[in-house]
Amino acid sequence: MKIYLGGHLNFYHPQKDKWLEFKANHPMLLSGVLDNAGIPLGEVHLVVINGEKTDLQKTVISEQDEIKLFSAVGGG
Amino acid sequence: MFGSTGKIIRVNLSTREIVIENLSEEFYRLYPGGKALAGYILLNEMPANVDPLSPENVLVIANGLLTGAPVSTATRYIVSAKSPLTNAYGESEAGGFWGPELKMAGYEAIVVKGKSPEPVYLWVRDGVIELRSADHLWGQKTAEVQELIRSELGDQKIRVLQIGPAGENLVRYAGITNDLRHFNGRNGMGAVMGSKNLRAVAVRGNTRYQKLARDPKTLITMGRTLAKRVKENPQAWSLQNTGTPGLVEPLNTGGILPTRNFLQGAFENVDNIKWEVYESELLTARRSCYACAIRCKREIRVDGEPSAYGGPEYETIGSLGSNCGVGDIHAIAKANELCNAYMLDSISTGMSISFAMECFEHGLLTLEDTDGVDLHFGNAEAMVMMVEWIALRKGIGDLLAEGVKRAAEKIGGDAHYFALHVKGQELPMHEPRGKYNVGMGYAISEIGADHLVVAHDGMLANAEGIPFKNAKPLGITEPQSVLSLNNEKMRQFYILEKVTSFEKVIGYCFFGPAPRSYIKMDEVVDSVNAATDWDVTLDDLLEVGERATNMARVFNYREGFARKDDTLPERLFSPLESGALKGESYPRDEFESALTVLYGLKGWDQETGCPTRERLEALSLGWAADLLD
Secondary structure, eight states, rough: OOOEEETTTTHHHSSSSEEEEOOSSSOEEEEHHHHTTTTOGGOOOEEETEEEOOOOOOOOOTTTTOOOOEEEOOOO | OOOOEEEEEEEETTTTTTEEEEEEHHHHSSSSSSHHHHHHHHHHHHTTTTTTTTTTTOEEEEEEETTTSSSTTBBEEEEEEEEETTTTTTEEESSSSSHHHHHHTSEEEEESSSSSSSOEEEEETTTTEEEEEOTTTTTTOOHHHHHHHHHTTTTTHHHHHHHHHHTTTTTTTEEEEEETEEEEEGGHHHHHHTTTEEEEEEEOOOOOGGGTSSSSHHHHHHHHHHHHHHTTHHHHHHHHHHOOGGHHHHHOOOOOOOOSSHHHHHHTTTTGGGGHHHHHHTEEEOOOOOTTSSOOOOEEETTTTTEEOOOOHHHHHHHTTTTGTTOOHHHHHHHHHHHHHHHHHHHHHHHHHHHHHHHHHHTSSSSTTTTTTTOOOTOOHHHHHHHHHHHOOHHHHHHHTTTTTHHHHHHOOOOHHHHEEEEEEEEEEEOOGGGGHHHHHHHHHSSOOOOSSSGGGGGGGGGTSHHHHHHHGTTTSSOTTTTOOHHHHHHHHHHHHHHHHHHHHBBBBBTTTTTTTBBOOOHHHHHHHHOSOOOOOOOOOOHHHHHHHHHHHHHHTTTTHHHHHHHHOOGGGGGSSSSTTTTTOOOHHHHHHHHHHHHHHBBBBBTTOOBBBBHHHHTOOOOHHHHHH
């Protein structure tokens, strides 16, 4: 499955890619997936699953979910 | 004196007199450049209630203490005067190369008074300053003028600060550009220059900042450290990667992308204006300001050709794009280019156009008023056309050139409800209904709605976030919700505003120091101490920031501003129509309570909003209190 890393979160992707891809054979805790991928949870400001804002800590994700994460942004 | 040339240029355009003033170190330590130096001069040298477009207005262009130091993000200078948009204290900052070049020419600031009987430009180079005719420059676009000045003076390395035709035409939100890609956009400082018949200030210098600094080696080492850090720091790296255009999609997803004159918080055509489209359709190169390793500026092509001007920042994409319902990145790029060629503030320009569009949707403006132009939201061609009409004061553009507050007063009816401004300045592209401290900043700012008053709420909402950790030296130890105006959040606002204010005094960019993660607070203090022999502490710097803010506040009180002016447009107290925050309003009652708390922290009178004598004296501003007696 794929997770979109918005804002500066793709900084933590090994290839600086905006998409984090991984196998999900069963529902998983989003925070656990990010921990394993080396994305600091403290830098995730906004979690959107299938178009709805949600809570990072409580979210369980499945293969068919559309997942977007964003860091805090400001100024400009 | 270390760290500063200590010299300012005083120009009287009415008499053509040019004088160099030497500042004492005792004075400069209290007012070390930028906003502080400008505030002191405006308060002491301009009487209250002058017409901002008259010769009596005083224009100050002032470097920060560290402007030109070999350290990333220390590039900023400020332009300040009474604003023709707000009739309040006016200021606008820019980066680029012009400020450092002025310092290299040997000067900290230029104070301009009077009015020249004919168009002129000022030429400053090592040891020589002269006024030259600008008859042949008047009416020309900015790229042509820059080339003409450089050719005339025989040096392609000359840095040119200038207004454009919009400033000549006294558009109330005309801006100033340097190098065609860095902007003192806000508050109509370009109109003030235009009213004085001053088209440009060209500078060339040769003395690097390192020669001024007490400890240049430390500054050079810090500069090298920060250059390496760009690759290790997520915020700096991201700014280099996408620049501010990278904000479009996150803000849209969060429901805080201003859309159709702030009616909505998400734009259905965002996929046509987000960073990936910008990158594939427009981007040609990345550029930087002087000595800055971040390189957040963008070069683009417009109509398939390399543009002479810089690419649009997020504010421009928002104001001329989603905010006008325009989902066409090429139209936005074209409108941005026109703003830069005529030198308009792209924020106020976009907001004036979206105001006109909403008036048109409601029948308050008709085809007869617009000379047949269909001004419905989303008409990209009309949006681009309006930019030029505003700059040239053509047709309905003449009305919109006055800014939304004055335009609404002339249109009448419900138009005032569509005029989104604070103190007369149009809202920037950040949605207060999703960031409460940003809303408080809009309300309380002395220059009218401004998005660079405090670090944005999201930065300090998570205890595990890097910016939050970097804010700890400031005494910020409890994360706060973005949707809160509680007492602790107001205490944090009070501190964060002082940080932003001292950045405007010493010349750092909003994108550098903590609570952003790129430059830590102790490094900021170290940089000032390497430049000078002042041995300052962080508290000393915070006091410098608070002093600058309070001078601007006294200026406004003298002009008749009071607590009633520290408010937000009615629309923000109403629910958002769409996006992730659909239904959210800015909480009116909480806002009033929070304002009371904040005034208390700042030592401001609860009714007049003026700093008390006690607070002014504590900030070594007893003389400002005397001005009010």
